[in-house]
Amino acid sequence: MFYRENGQYKTSYRADQQIFPISQDRIAIALILAFAFLAVPMLASDYLFRAILIPFLIFSLAAIGVNILVGYCGQISLGSGAFMAVGAYGAYNFFVRVPGMPLIPSLILGGLCATAFGILFGLPSLRVKGLYLAVATLAAQFFADWMFLRVKWFTNDSPSGSVSVSNLQVFGLPVETPMAKYLLCLSILVVIGLLAKNLVRSAIGREWMAIRDMDVAAAVIGIRPMYAKLSAFAVSSFIVGVAGALWGFVYLGAWEPAAFSVDQSFRLLFMVIIGGMGSIMGSFFGAAFIVILPIALNQALPLLGNLVGLEISTAGISHAELMIFGALIVWFLIVEPHGLAKLWSIGKQKLRLWPFPH
Amino acid sequence: MAFFLETLLGGLMAGMLYSLVALGFVLIFKASGVFNFAQGAMVLFAALAMARFAEWVPKWTGTSNTMVATALAFLMAGAVMFLVAWLIERLVLRHLVNQEGTTLLMATLGITYLLEGLGQTIFGSDIYKIDIGMPKEPIFMLEGMFPGGVLVNKEDVIAAAIAATLVAALSVFFQKTSTGRALRAVADDHQAAQSIGIPLNRIWVIVWCVAGIVALVAGMIWGSKLGVQFSLATVALRALPVVILGGLTSVPGAIIGGLIIGVGEKLSEVYLGPFVGGGIEIWFAYVLALVFLLFRPQGLFGEKIIDRV
Numbered sequence: 001m002f003y004r005e006n007g008q009y010k011t012s013y014r015a016d017q018q019i020f021p022i023s024q025d026r027i028a029i030a031l032i033l034a035f036a037f038l039a040v041p042m043l044a045s046d047y048l049f050r051a052i053l054i055p056f057l058i059f060s061l062a063a064i065g066v067n068i069l070v071g072y073c074g075q076i077s078l079g080s081g082a083f084m085a086v087g088a089y090g091a092y093n094f095f096v097r098v099p100g101m102p103l104i105p106s107l108i109l110g111g112l113c114a115t116a117f118g119i120l121f122g123l124p125s126l127r128v129k130g131l132y133l134a135v136a137t138l139a140a141q142f143f144a145d146w147m148f149l150r151v152k153w154f155t156n157d158s159p160s161g162s163v164s165v166s167n168l169q170v171f172g173l174p175v176e177t178p179m180a181k182y183l184l185c186l187s188i189l190v191v192i193g194l195l196a197k198n199l200v201r202s203a204i205g206r207e208w209m210a211i212r213d214m215d216v217a218a219a220v221i222g223i224r225p226m227y228a229k230l231s232a233f234a235v236s237s238f239i240v241g242v243a244g245a246l247w248g249f250v251y252l253g254a255w256e257p258a259a260f261s262v263d264q265s266f267r268l269l270f271m272v273i274i275g276g277m278g279s280i281m282g283s284f285f286g287a288a289f290i291v292i293l294p295i296a297l298n299q300a301l302p303l304l305g306n307l308v309g310l311e312i313s314t315a316g317i318s319h320a321e322l323m324i325f326g327a328l329i330v331w332f333l334i335v336e337p338h339g340l341a342k343l344w345s346i347g348k349q350k351l352r353l354w355p356f357p358h
Numbered sequence: 359m360a361f362f363l364e365t366l367l368g369g370l371m372a373g374m375l376y377s378l379v380a381l382g383f384v385l386i387f388k389a390s391g392v393f394n395f396a397q398g399a400m401v402l403f404a405a406l407a408m409a410r411f412a413e414w415v416p417k418w419t420g421t422s423n424t425m426v427a428t429a430l431a432f433l434m435a436g437a438v439m440f441l442v443a444w445l446i447e448r449l450v451l452r453h454l455v456n457q458e459g460t461t462l463l464m465a466t467l468g469i470t471y472l473l474e475g476l477g478q479t480i481f482g483s484d485i486y487k488i489d490i491g492m493p494k495e496p497i498f499m500l501e502g503m504f505p506g507g508v509l510v511n512k513e514d515v516i517a518a519a520i521a522a523t524l525v526a527a528l529s530v531f532f533q534k535t536s537t538g539r540a541l542r543a544v545a546d547d548h549q550a551a552q553s554i555g556i557p558l559n560r561i562w563v564i565v566w567c568v569a570g571i572v573a574l575v576a577g578m579i580w581g582s583k584l585g586v587q588f589s590l591a592t593v594a595l596r597a598l599p600v601v602i603l604g605g606l607t608s609v610p611g612a613i614i615g616g617l618i619i620g621v622g623e624k625l626s627e628v629y630l631g632p633f634v635g636g637g638i639e640i641w642f643a644y645v646l647a648l649v650f651l652l653f654r655p656q657g658l659f660g661e662k663i664i665d666r667v
Contacts, residue, residue, distance in 0.1 A: 076460055128651045129663065131393050131459060135602045136651060138595070139644035150635035216665040262595065266467060273464045315483060319475040326471030333465045334453040 049178035065239030071277035073232035074212030079140035085260035087241025088248035114241020122233030164254030276341025373620020379597035398594025405577030439570030605660025
């Protein structure tokens with residue numbers, strides 16, 4: 001009833017090609033943004049910022065990056081954790097070694113380091129495909145793990161590879177409180193999310209999708225596979241790298257190479273698959289799901305245990321968490337293999353016809 | 359020279375164990391097109407079951423003969439793996455027929471978490487020992503040729519022998535039995551196999567079961583060498599380069615790939631490691647596999663990938 005596009009005539013190409021062609025969508029997005037920028041900082045507690053909102057924003061950003069590579073270009077990557085690590089350590093090196101380096105440029109430079117790394121480890125994709133490529137990208141993961149643990153130069157000669165940053169500032173404003181950190185992450189996410197959304201609906205995005213659907217056919221119609229694949233690796237690893245830098249700088253503050261282990265790569269891939277491959281919106285859903293689920297399980301399980309009169313040990317809870325997490329993922333894949341984004345679009349479709357479906 | 363030979367032999371022995379894990383991957387991929395990431399978790403699960411049953415069996419039955427207890431524990435762990443295979447087919451794979459490779463891969467990752475959690479909940483999460491009576495003392499070979507001879511672990515030799523026996527038994531099973539022929543038929547073409555009356559679901563249970571047994575043997579050997587603990591699950595990550603190097607669909611590929619990776623890893627660690635700070639084993643295996651893939655994108659023995667528009 002309320003969600004109709006009837007009567008919204010497009011009179012120019014500009015109007016026809018905008019990101020949200022339906023005016024209700026535009027209003028909803030504007031409301032969400034206003035809520036996120038204005039209402040959330042006033043309402044949320046420090047715990048909410050630190051445990052849920054900031055990880056959610058950073059992981060959404062990373063999931064967008066991974067989604068570009070996996071969902072749009074069809075190159076399965078298990079090395080996203082490595083791109084995050086390169087972004088974080090790259091940004092760290094610029095931040096610490098160059099005197100007076102501001103935060104934002106060092107984040108961007110960290111992202112560019114990840115881009116170079118991503119292109120390097122994307123080279124095999126020109127020759128190797130599918131599951132072989134997925135395993136091959138693990139090379140990036142293990143190489144990065146090793147590099148930041150053993151090559152002392154990258155970690156500013158700290159013995160265990162652990163580094164820390166302090167005194168973060170953006171345009172002279174300190175980024176110390178959880179709220180400031182939240183706003184910083186949110187702004188970066190909005191900017192990069194908008195860029196990514198526009199990128200995937202431009203010519204290059206269509207090239208990626210053609211490569212994903214069938215690379216030989218794409219090559220036949222004149223798409224350069226090398227350019228398309230490597231550009232997907234470059235863009236994806238830049239975004240993932242910036243997310244990694246934010247994860248290190250803003251969320252962790254002090255970190256070591258283990259923060260970007262292969263588990264992180266799997267988690268990012270889960271976000272993309274559960275959220276929906278080839279959907280920017282899906283990245284947000286996936287990130288929310290993966291960030292909130294462990295916390296919810298952690299809170300709910302002891303309560304449930306008390307309810308049935310069982311005292312569950314901490315180890316028991318962590319094992320139960322693992323099991324439920326695994327079972328939920330399997331269940332999700334069976335029920336909705338196309339991810340939460342698919343449910344979202346089904347919901348929207350239903351809403352259009354509501355309350356008189358045919 | 360003797361040192362080089364020792365390293366080489368050590369690499370071959372380690373490679374044999376990688377092959378065992380890789381074999382589980384290949385069997386399942388061939389028969390059902392599922393890239394089974396849970397193989398490592400299955401190894402952990404099987405080893406945990408075996409270790410704990412070996413502890414519990416003497417308590418339950420009162421037998422004091424360790425041989426009998428170990429054999430019983432092995433059988434019971436095998437039964438558990440059969441149950442796991444059946445449940446996975448029943449609850450997961452059956453519902454995911456015709457899904458994309460990525461979705462199936464993710465589903466097995468979910469199974470990985472499930473098995474890791476379940477195994478540790480049922481069997482406990484400490485470090486356990488499996489004792490299958492393997493001698494630990496080293497032997498020296500070729501003492502006539504090199505001063506001091508070449509040091510070989512007896513344990514490794516026995517492990518390699520067990521692995522080789524298992525591989526031989528599997529190839530007989532695949533070549534000579536009617537079930538084996540059915541498995542190969544399914545691997546070649548699901549639809550054709552189904553149309554001549556091969557029950558796909560049962561075949562999948564059998565394949566996962568065989569992979570479970572392979573995981574059990576691998577877990578037993580690794581477990582008796584290094585103890586059964588959570589890190590056993592990461593053995594899958596060590597075996598992945600083997601799988602892609604040999605080819606996802608080739609059993610001999612898994613064996614030869616394992617040997618190449620095992621030797622490459624050990625030699626690189628010993629001769630190249632000191633120059634770059636050590637600890638390069640893991641990524642070197644992947645890079646080695648990548649180098650091979652650049653020349654043969656489908657792995658050494660994999661089926662040639664033919665793309666048609």
